[in-house]
Amino acid sequence: MRVVLLSGGGGGARFARGLADVLPAGDLTVVGNVGDDVEILGLHVSPDLDSLLYTLAGLIDDERGWGRAGETWSALGAAGEWGGEDWFRLGDLDLGIHLVRTQRLREGAPLSEVTAELAARRALATSLLPATDDRLRTLVETPAGTFPFQEWYVGRGHRDEVTAVSYEGGSEAGPAPGVLDALAEAEAILLAPSNPYLSLGPIVAVQAIRSAIVSRRVRCVAVSPLVGGRSVTGPLDRMLRRMAGGTTPEHVARSYDGLIDVLVIDEADAPAEAPVPLVATQTLMRDRAAERRLAETVLGVACG
Amino acid sequence: MPVVVVPYRGDSKRRLPASLRAAAAVAMLGDVVAAAIQVGSVVVVTDDLSVVPRGASGLADPGEGQGAAVAAGLALVEGHALVVNADLPCATADAIRRLAEAGLALVEAPDGTTNALSLPDPSVFAPLYGPGSAARFRAHAPFATVAIPELEADVDSGEDLERLASRLGARTRALLAVHA
Numbered sequence: 480m481r482v483v484l485l486s487g488g489g490g491g492a493r494f495a496r497g498l499a500d501v502l503p504a505g506d507l508t509v510v511g512n513v514g515d516d517v518e519i520l521g522l523h524v525s526p527d528l529d530s531l532l533y534t535l536a537g538l539i540d541d542e543r544g545w546g547r548a549g550e551t552w553s554a555l556g557a558a559g560e561w562g563g564e565d566w567f568r569l570g571d572l573d574l575g576i577h578l579v580r581t582q583r584l585r586e587g588a589p590l591s592e593v594t595a596e597l598a599a600r601r602a603l604a605t606s607l608l609p610a611t612d613d614r615l616r617t618l619v620e621t622p623a624g625t626f627p628f629q630e631w632y633v634g635r636g637h638r639d640e641v642t643a644v645s646y647e648g649g650s651e652a653g654p655a656p657g658v659l660d661a662l663a664e665a666e667a668i669l670l671a672p673s674n675p676y677l678s679l680g681p682i683v684a685v686q687a688i689r690s691a692i693v694s695r696r697v698r699c700v701a702v703s704p705l706v707g708g709r710s711v712t713g714p715l716d717r718m719l720r721r722m723a724g725g726t727t728p729e730h731v732a733r734s735y736d737g738l739i740d741v742l743v744i745d746e747a748d749a750p751a752e753a754p755v756p757l758v759a760t761q762t763l764m765r766d767r768a769a770e771r772r773l774a775e776t777v778l779g780v781a782c783g
Numbered sequence: 784m785p786v787v788v789v790p791y792r793g794d795s796k797r798r799l800p801a802s803l804r805a806a807a808a809v810a811m812l813g814d815v816v817a818a819a820i821q822v823g824s825v826v827v828v829t830d831d832l833s834v835v836p837r838g839a840s841g842l843a844d845p846g847e848g849q850g851a852a853v854a855a856g857l858a859l860v861e862g863h864a865l866v867v868n869a870d871l872p873c874a875t876a877d878a879i880r881r882l883a884e885a886g887l888a889l890v891e892a893p894d895g896t897t898n899a900l901s902l903p904d905p906s907v908f909a910p911l912y913g914p915g916s917a918a919r920f921r922a923h924a925p926f927a928t929v930a931i932p933e934l935e936a937d938v939d940s941g942e943d944l945e946r947l948a949s950r951l952g953a954r955t956r957a958l959l960a961v962h963a
Binding site for chain 1: 838
């Protein structure tokens with residue numbers, strides 16, 4: 480069964496791994512967020528694509544939830560000693576992928592091609608696509624000013640309240656090669672338990688992707704990233720309260736207005752009412768078995 | 784506001800005509816949920832999570848019978864719970880409200896099985912479904928038996944649907960009109 484997943488890193492990447500575990504090889508296409516891509520020390524870093532790649536390839540540090548297992552940070556420390564920017568935690572192992580990606584991009588290869596090359600090095604059975612090859616950046620508006628996503632999230636420790644989110648370049652960005660074909664051929668479209676504003680918003684800010692989902696002929700199912708009205712990690716609960724007025728399944732569903740047919744929520748948030756049918760299950764992915772269970776449940780919702 | 788638990792199995796209506804079995808089961812579920820969401824939040828416990836109607840929260844049926852399905856739904860409820868079967872296409876919001884107001888109560892089907900329960904304390908529930916279950920529920924706890932015609936009329940066969948035609952909910956009626 481061909482499935483397209485729209486995802487950020489973190490919980491989205493774990494859900495992607497669950498899907499990859501239960502679907503036949505080759506049936507899963509993951510469209511990853513690039514709105515929080517950032518240039519650090521001259522390197523092009525794609526944090527969500529990296530999280531997806533590391534997770535699907537078994538390289539992720541599962542406990543920390545980001546970066547590679549067995550990571551160290553000597554190079555970053557040395558860069559800092561020489562006066563380089565060291566607020567974004569590039570690990571020594573992690574640097575490898577950024578060096579290779581940056582070189583290939585400088586040679587003129589589009590991000591989608593570079594991503595495919597990187598995935599091929601690990602023989603992934605999952606197609607990993609960036610939402611777009613064009614420049615698209617998430618901007619976070621706060622009372623202290625407007626910041627590029629990583630500067631606010633990592634640099635300022637996401638302490639400022641968010642009043643609005645915008646996607647610079649979103650209206651001009653075209654979908655990366657393969658994204659529209661995958662959506663057209665999909666038997667189900669899934670939205671990962673990622674942040675609707677910061678992870679999935681930038682993907683559907685690409686108008687052709689949004690249009691393809693709005694005019695879908697198959698079911699689109701989103702998994703709420705909230706458990707008991709709270710984010711598992713990150714600032715989503717605060718953002719939803721401020722920007723949507725609350726953290727119930729209804730508020731989450733409204734952030735996907737027109738895009739989804741069903742919202743999968745945690746049992747802690749049920750029963751509830753929303754503009755779309757809800758399905759309650761245990762959404763917290765404590766281990767690989769829980770990732771697979773959630774994946775199977777969501778596929779059951781999408782396809783019956 | 785009570786929470787209404789609706790157990791639903793896609794494969795349970797074997798005596799309905801094959802041509803409309805699946806569609807009729809979903810239509811009846813839709814009518815029950817449409818009535819129930821006017822009374823409280825609705826949890827549909829089902830083996831087919833792709834059919835959960837708008838307004839409801841679906842929950843996977845653990846697959847150990849109706850009693851276990853209802854118990855799984857009740858586990859999400861704090862406070863007053865109602866259990867309303869999915870094969871009651873004549874159910875109305877008013878009928879479900881009357882059930883809720885009856886305290887610890889049940890609605891008995893003509894064949895002695897149980898169509899609906901009102902559980903002010905959900906922990907009173909026990910998995911007693913099956914033939915003669917209404918009497919078993921009454922023996923288990925002081926359930927009042929309330930006569931609510933809209934909740935007594937369960938549908939097992941095509942004849943049931945024909946007999947109840949004028950009282951059916953909108954979805955089930957529309958389906959029959961298409962098939963007539």
